[in-house]
Amino acid sequence: MKIGFIGERHNIISMTLFRQSLMCPSVAVEWFIDSTLAPQVYKKKYRTIKKRLSPTVFFHTIKNDCKRLCKNHGIPYYVPINCSINTGLPSSMYSNPSVDYVLIAGCDQLLDEQALTLARNKIINYHYSILPDYRGKFSLFWQWYNDEPRIGFSFHEVDLSIDAGQIIYQDTIDHIPGESYAAIRKKIFDASGAAVCKLFECLKTGKHMTVDKPVQSRLFTIQQYYSLLTADPSKSMNDICEVFSKIGYFLLPNGLPIKKILHHGSQKIISPRLSWRGIVIPLRDGYIIGSTSRRIPFWMIRLLFGKKCLE
Template sequence: MPMSDTKSKKLNVLFITQDDPFYVRLFFEEFFKSFNDLASIKGVVIAAAMGKKGPVQLARQMYDFYGPLDFVRVGTRYASYKVKARIPALAGGNFYSVGQLCAHHGMPVFSTNRVNSPEFLASLREMDLDLIASVAAPVIFKKELVELPRLGCINIHNGALPRYRGMLPNFWQMYHNERQVGITIHEMNEKLDDGRILRQEMVDILPGETLDSLIRRTKILGAHVMARAIASLRDGTATYRENPASEGSYFSFPTKDHVREFKQNGKRLI
């Protein structure tokens, strides 16, 4: 699937993301493989999550979500990815961390746990940025960060906005028996999943598809949607539509009851 041509004019673009080996890595694998002007990407910031949950609380949340068997499966996969990321000889030429993938493509990588700090903002100003793109960034962008690039900040959200705001939108779209899910690129402000919609493309949910396979597939497709959005900003052809909060709902992380209902309706997580 070819991406939009990006050679006529360059934008200085910075990504802010997290080092997720499951899904975010797939986005960047596809983006780096297919985007034909990587020189315009000034780097990738890997941000640390600033949430209040510690490792034990996060593990408990994942256990409650997946249940015993799927929790073991996911945990085993996670451990395997981490080992392969640390021991490249076991990776078979693949990359199991976002940082390694970026380094392979000659992409500058920055790490921080304070994206809104004065010191970090000062370092970004030196990059002369046109655009910041968030890909599953685990932090809230405050006003000064949002307004720093000339064209602002954009975010990719794997849900059909404005209907599906919040956490794990692919789960909620499947939960509500949607036939399609949305991949949305929207402007960012200080509110979550707010800001005008720059681009939205709908993707069919395939028969028998699991939540895991849907997330993986939409991350890969999302790389192309992001590329087209960046190209439209570069070319001056971008169009926007409103993203009214009154027309949507904010969904939090699913409870055990939600997951039980999900499975009772014949759906699977992995």
């Protein structure tokens, strides 16, 4: 069975499933397409956190480099023109596909009709939920945040809809209520990697392995995610404290994370402002004073960055 792989160069789930694909018997990976979004598209789609104010740890390490793994195994690595899988690849890849199947893992692009011709048979997408529920973005986060009794993942056929194609393989993980998001992520990564060869066996035999369908079929958007995390005057103190207690931070409207709550009160505040204690954040029923760091005193942060904290 010849397959192609679509994923992001430094995405941990792309790397996990790509590496496992190389180990499956009777499977030959013919190429890897980098699905990383163009910087301007990424910035428009995702609200960026100000790195100069809040260093963020990414998985961009040598062990999560799909390009390097391709080089080590002699696999062609494609970066589409204009970062578009739909239009930026050699025309022969669309008109005369060299692979039976394509596996997608870690891709923020929606494939159009031309991209769906990259495989002779089917294009399969990996998704962090028990479909059809929790379609869309940040699905693993939403399952964890909503304390779902079942958390799992799906491999499904790709069509022109969002996460709605026929399901090929599904599974769930064992988890403990109240378990950390990091622990859930690791379990999902491990279980998903272990399922890759089973997925290819399902494609080979035509059998599907699914779990009992969820009652609901919900779609979650990027806007819903940032709406939950962001403090603004329409939110109550309970709203923000609930997010903070669960996640350990919340966001200002400019995307800056508040990692420590220093004080709160019932006085009405019109707009965010700086004090030497922290950033004063107006809410519907009062205000919160917070800091961008759990360790560094806020007066030092204000001295260094001043009003940039509010820009």
